Amino acid sequence: MTTSSMQPGRKIPATIVTGFLGAGKTTLIRNLLRNADGRRIALIVNEFGDMGFDGSLMNGCADPDCAAEEVVELTNGCICCTVADDFLPTMEMLLSRDTPPEHIVIETSGLALPQPLVRAFSWPSVKSKVTVDGVVTVLDAAALAEGRIVLDQAALDAQRAADDALDHESPVEELFQDQLRCADLVVLNKADLVSAEALKDVQEKIAADVRPAVHIVASEKGTLPIEVLLGRGSAAEDDMASRHEHHHHHDDDHDHDHDDDHDHDDHHHDHHDHHHHDDFESHVLEVAAFDSLRTAEARVLEAMALKGVLRIKGAVLIDGKAAPAMVQAVGPRVETWFAAGAESAGKLVVIGLKGLDLEAVRGLLGGVKAAA
Numbered sequence: 001m002t003t004s005s006m007q008p009g010r011k012i013p014a015t016i017v018t019g020f021l022g023a024g025k026t027t028l029i030r031n032l033l034r035n036a037d038g039r040r041i042a043l044i045v046n047e048f049g050d051m052g053f054d055g056s057l058m059n060g061c062a063d064p065d066c067a068a069e070e071v072v073e074l075t076n077g078c079i080c081c082t083v084a085d086d087f088l089p090t091m092e093m094l095l096s097r098d099t100p101p102e103h104i105v106i107e108t109s110g111l112a113l114p115q116p117l118v119r120a121f122s123w124p125s126v127k128s129k130v131t132v133d134g135v136v137t138v139l140d141a142a143a144l145a146e147g148r149i150v151l152d153q154a155a156l157d158a159q160r161a162a163d164d165a166l167d168h169e170s171p172v173e174e175l176f177q178d179q180l181r182c183a184d185l186v187v188l189n190k191a192d193l194v195s196a197e198a199l200k201d202v203q204e205k206i207a208a209d210v211r212p213a214v215h216i217v218a219s220e221k222g223t224l225p226i227e228v229l230l231g232r233g234s235a236a237e238d239d240m241a242s243r244h245e246h247h248h249h250h251d252d253d254h255d256h257d258h259d260d261d262h263d264h265d266d267h268h269h270d271h272h273d274h275h276h277h278d279d280f281e282s283h284v285l286e287v288a289a290f291d292s293l294r295t296a297e298a299r300v301l302e303a304m305a306l307k308g309v310l311r312i313k314g315a316v317l318i319d320g321k322a323a324p325a326m327v328q329a330v331g332p333r334v335e336t337w338f339a340a341g342a343e344s345a346g347k348l349v350v351i352g353l354k355g356l357d358l359e360a361v362r363g364l365l366g367g368v369k370a371a372a
């Protein structure tokens with residue numbers, strides 16, 4: 001049926017897919033779209049401070065089974081910081097269509113907080129027409145099993161005990177917990193990379209951080225039945241109190257009031273200001289051709305090992321090869337494959353903690369920083 005979304009009084013469900021850098025959000029969404037079974041799904045994609053790589057991967061995949069009616073990329077910055085400028089107009093545009101989508105899927109940047117985005121669904125122009133169907137938080141089970149995203153709890157406790165200031169978690173840890181706390185469904189992805197015991201272990205640790213009755217499901221490559229991902233009917237926008245997030249305050253902002261005072265960051269319009277994401281930085285490097293795929297992989301792996309580097313992705317040129325090689329690096333894993341027709345070959349996006357050693361990254365990847 002394609003008319004369900006137009007029944008009077010029925011709101012269009014929107015699923016928010018969140019999760020840390022490289023957890024597998026894009027992979028999960030591609031799988032979902034392939035199994036959409038004729039549903040008209042609109043996809044809104046947001047990336048952190050780069051050139052919208054995932055959007056171009058989505059569009060460029062030319063997958064005949066891809067069911068996305070429409071892919072909209074938000075490019076003004078992080079979705080949770082540009083709600084008013086970018087996200088709401090996009091939603092209004094989608095909703096004003098003669099045939100509005102039946103379902104909306106929103107992929108947030110790996111560094112976005114879901115809470116400000118969910119709150120945006122309470123804005124009058126959106127609230128009457130759309131409801132949050134569910135917040136799906138995708139986790140990298142392999143990274144978690146290695147203790148890469150949740151800092152070692154003992155180290156954290158020691159650090160906290162050593163100082164009475166409360167604000168001691170790393171930005172990565174805080175984001176991670178906020179993404180978990182907001183979840184209606186947690187997907188423990190990359191299950192293929194960990195043993196059953198390790199998976200169970202991670203699952204038990206995560207269970208302490210999610211709200212009651214939130215399901216945690218394992219997946220490989222985000223392959224889950226569409227019925228599991230969509231149709232949860234959580235109406236998260238009406239339930240923000242239980243999804244409370246950390247206060248991401250800055251030195252000049254010690255406002256410890258509750259949610260309602262705290263979310264008006266949306267009204268800062270400085271394009272260079274990543275608000276809660278001041279702790280992270282992202283660079284687009286223009287890189288020269290590598291002599292072989294093997295060299296490219298080795299260099300990227302070395303760059304990933306540099307302090308503060310969290311994610312590298314893009315497309316590079318290889319001597320003697322017509323097709324560019326796609327590069328996807330998360331933690332100690334680098335994936336590469338040749339992809340004819342890939343856009344923006346010769347560029348890598350590097351995302352990491354503020355202060356990462358860009359010179360060292362450039363040294364390894366041979367990159368020249370692309371003009372902004």
Ligand SMILES: Nc1nc2c(ncn2[C@@H]2O[C@H](COP(=O)(O)OP(=O)(O)OP(=O)(O)O)[C@@H](O)[C@H]2O)c(=O)[nH]1
Pocket residue numbers: 019020021022023024025026027028054109110189190191192193219220221222311328329330335
């Ligand atoms: N082994 C394995 N690799 C996976 C799985 N899911 C995703 N990957 C790989 O992990 C990398 C990151 O996947 P993406 O889907 O791009 O992750 P993302 O969360 O969209 O990444 P960002 O947009 O950078 O935050 C890619 O190289 C994927 O192929 C999985 O279940 N198993």
